[in-house]
Amino acid sequence: MKRLEPRHWIFVGLFVAIGCTMLLKIPLEIPITDQTQKMYDYIESLPEGSPLIISFDHEASSLPEIKPIALSILRHAFRKGHKLIGVALYAEGTLIGYRLMQETAAEYDREYGRDYAYLGFRPQYIAAILSMGESLEQTFPQDYLGNDFQDIEMLRTIGNYDDVAGVISIADGSLTTHWIEYGGGRYDVRILAGVTAAMVTTYDPYVASGQLNALVAGLRGAAEYEKLIDREGGGNRGMLAQSTAHLYVIVLIIIGNVAYFRSRRKGRG
Amino acid sequence: MLFPVLATTANVGWFDPDKLWTLIAALVAIVIVLYTTYHRKSRDKFKVRQIAGISAVEDAIGRATEMARPILFTPGWGGDIQRPTTIASMNFLSHIAEKTASYDCTLIYPTHDPVIMTVAQEVVRESYVRAGHADRYREDNISYVSSTQFGYAAAVDGLISRQKPASIFLLGTFEAESLILAETGNSIGAIQIAGTDSTIQLSFFIVACDFTLIGEELFAASGYLSGNRSILASVRAQDILKVIIIVLLMVAVVVASINEISGEQLLGWWGF
Amino acid sequence: MERRLPLLVCFVSGLLMFIMYFSSHPTARLINLTVPLYWQIVFAFTLIIGVASYLRNNVRGIKKGESRPYRIVSVGGFVTMVAVAAIWGIKADTPFMWIFENIQIPMQSTVFALLAFFVASASFRGFRARSIPATILLITALLILLSRTPLGNLFDFLPDLADWLRNYPSMSARRAILVGIGLGSLTTSLRVIIGIERTWLGGDK
Amino acid sequence: MDIGTLVAGLLTLAVLSFLYRDNPVYKMAESLLIGVSIGYFLVVTWESTLMDTMFEPLFAGDDFWLLLPLLLGLLMFARFGRRVAWLAKIPIGFLIGSGAGVAIPAMLYARTIKQMSATVVPLTTSSGWPDISGIVVLVGVITTITYFYFSREHEGVLGRSAKIGTYFLMVFFGATFGFTVMSRMSTFIGRMEFLLTDFLGLMY
Structure with missing residues (x-):
């Protein structure tokens, strides 16, 4: 067997650190941030039965982080009785989005066709966003299950973005940017987002300029949202392990730098 | 049934007054770009400042040739052919392919988008023809790998860890796959040149790559490498636009501050 | 022509x-x-x-x-997907979706999860306070990370400081990059339309 | 444990084995992933685009305009014929051209105009005190833009401004790095949760 390199020890350390803290179950106290509150307030303030587009703009890979966010937002919207229209801009989000909606709708006794509908996937996201701005029906002549658009009760009154209260983009990448630039910029629809933590800084200027109306970010955002709707889920469970992982990375950075300065001093001497 | 939009919005004029400011800004920008491109005098005088990545491109090609190992170029998973970054990245590809053709160095180009693949094949083939080595062109090396993010990442990762390219070019639109590629490239000791407009990934490229073209630098460098003066001229246009933006910004801030202090609304034209 | x-x-x-x-x-x-x-x-x-x-x-x-066995597995996976889709369709609860949910999703998420390890090793190896800019980068990253741990709750100012850094200096840089990219995209697109940029045709020489 | 979870668990471990080093088990998993994901994408795109939006309306006799994209799509195949290969550049020209046409005003509005107008805030509060955060943003935006000024070497005032700009850029990269660490760890935590709960049954 080949000797283990330093890289491998770092990997082992991470495994152990996260694995151990996951087996411990200590709840963490987390304050609610403004942006999460804004998303909650917006969904809360809409009159019951407002149509919202939920766009599943993520792939399967980021599901661990995306799922808790999506679940909390869906639960909240269903609980308030809003009418949800699901779409997916990545092929992989298609089934995931459908499953998530199906699962949460069942919790609140919501019925397909009356309370929610799932339109499915269109490739070429910019194209999809633009054409939905003109006509949802033309973009999706049939829903994901193969029903004709006009046969779905709740969709009969929906022409384009003018008829919905907003678009909530659940994204693991920069697709929300396209929603902001093409959906929001061009067709003036209100854009809200739930994104992975990694994407937060990308969207900060859009939040600051008001082009993005609310941003629920990462596992932490999910945990906050879970607290707001008073329902524990994956976000909360991961918080302790997350904190441990952060401390681990901080320690690594510090060790790396100490080693660097030592070797530099030696080099000089 | 055919196109219900036609029925729903009748009697709307051709011009949408809400978009007036965008139109004016667009026209100003277009005029400036056209001026810098076609006004010979200013065009020929113009020079671009040093961008570190550019000289590194030559070194990277030279290194691969010396080591007799391939060069890997990939435009990332995030873009399609319509994305300006992809188009800028094609200029790099064209330049690099011409060099690899004359040095007889293998160029591998995996991509996630079939349209990018067809265009890249065309670009590389013509570069080989231009270099006078059409026989060295291998279409198989410019290949489509999975369109899904981590299918793509795994495929490119596999290419890197098995073909062991001496130099890796990561130029285009990247998402989370960036660090997997850059770290794997790093672990086999390749020289890596990255450039992207995906701001999130820049922090990883900066940590893991030897040279990184940040955002707009990618466009400028692509103009520079293309060797086409008209393309380069639009870099100049961008700079002129930047000066205009900064001046407008400062004036607007001063006016806004005066408004705030005096409590009166003098002007509010920047609130679009 | x-x-x-x-x-x-x-x-x-x-x-x-x-x-x-x-x-x-x-x-x-x-x-x-x-x-x-x-x-x-x-x-x-x-x-x-x-x-x-x-x-x-x-x-x-x-x-x-x-690398014959690997290629066979790869092509086999592809053919299977197309075949089960052709036979049973692709809606929920079909074999197509079973493969997607039990093979594709777990593997993709795990490839993604590898990033956690790469991030850890990159932090150890790459984050050195070599120069002033590198030090600024390092300190900001540390502050952001610290603010999202229980230690952040111990020192009140930490989360606030981290948020301020993110909302103002960091945001302004991102905004400037955005403006720059906007301009770069604008001129590139314009060049494409007026036909100066024609690399996509296979070069212009 | 159902068969799905077993398969998912074993494949998860196979991919994780890459952390030790590249090995045959990982290579198998990787090849399988590539094949399956290409198949998935092809089928879903075919169903949702070619079937739903083109062939079905076309066969129903609804919309003969669809012959146009059909023709454009078929032209892509011209590249396989030597004499007609150039015809494939027509649909590409269409894609690139119309994409650029859409992008110009959209980018200009969303990225440049909106972002600039959001930067314009009074530098004093109504009570007359300077607004530090607003000033920081303004300085950050302007100095970072000067970093991207290419027409002149970065010397003198421009050089100093660009240097300050790089500091702002570094704050941004640092913050981004911090948040990305958060994100990547979450993903791994998610996989661990699957392994520990569903696969190994160590946790409930």
């Missing part, structure tokens, strides 16, 4: 879409609706070419015996 016609198509369609942005006229909206649909359709056709190239490369590799 061989170059002029594509360039002409590019110019006309570019100009058309540019003008249509500024209009809400029904005809403009019709164009704004149909052109993106055409993109999708052209893309779908091209995908077939892409997949054909993937298959050809692999079949050739299998014949030559280059």
